[in-house]
Amino acid sequence: MSKIITTEDKNRQAKLKAFDRLLTIMDELRENCPWDKKQTIESLRHLTIEETYELSDAILDNDPQEVKKELGDIILHMVFYARIASEKDDFDIADVLNAICDKLIHRHPHIYGDIKAADEEVVKQNWEKIKLKEKGNRSVLGGVPKSLPALVKAMRIQEKARGVGFDWEAKEQVWEKVEEEMTEFKSEFNIENGREINKGKAQSEFGDLLFSLINYARFIDINPEEALERTNKKFIKRFQYLESESKKDGKQLTEMSLEEMDEYWEKAKKL
Incomplete structure (x- = not known):
């Protein structure tokens, strides 16, 4: 008896066929196009960063067609990196995909194991704990990229600290901290009193104020970067x-x- 092919099966086949088409085109470009032949992982890096920001713009503009276009550009870059690496026998696209599949399975023990996770918060805490063991970081904050923009970095630092239980208990406490930092900044650096401002100290205190505002935004589910x-x-x-x-x-x-x-x-x- 032949297997009945469902709509879901056809959709999966179409996706696999499209990905195979991209891999074929990538191979052809790498072998025949003068520009593509010259590229290295290093030369693609700044272009990938630019494409990521373009995707971010499309998301903020709520433009699905542009999101689709920019996602295509980013997927192309991922395939490009893997193709270059395969030429050096470092890894290929199958290694990349299997590695992320293995990681997802390992970091979701509540789905693929016997761990219980009642809500999203427990999932995030488990994720950070597993990640810490995997990477062997000496610090919970060791996985935060140094080159992240400061505002995004502050968000990730706070999220990772929360993942191991180091966080405020309620948003009211966080708002009190915001008001405290604002009062300190205003009283010490009030330009109306005419005193010369210590720029170094003012910068430090202003950073504390921003950090507390980012903390509060996180508690009320606002992405401060966005x-x-x-x-x-x-x-x-x-x-x-x-x-x-x-x-x-x-x-x-x-x-x-x-x-x-x-x-x-x-x-x-x-x-």
């Missing part, structure tokens, strides 16, 4: 409106008063 980027985009949109509309009226920004600029800014806020 929140700040959305504000950046909002500011850019409004400022560009100010530029374009004032230009239409024959005005130059450098010759306008702040009050004149504010008129355009208020109009931009209503768009």
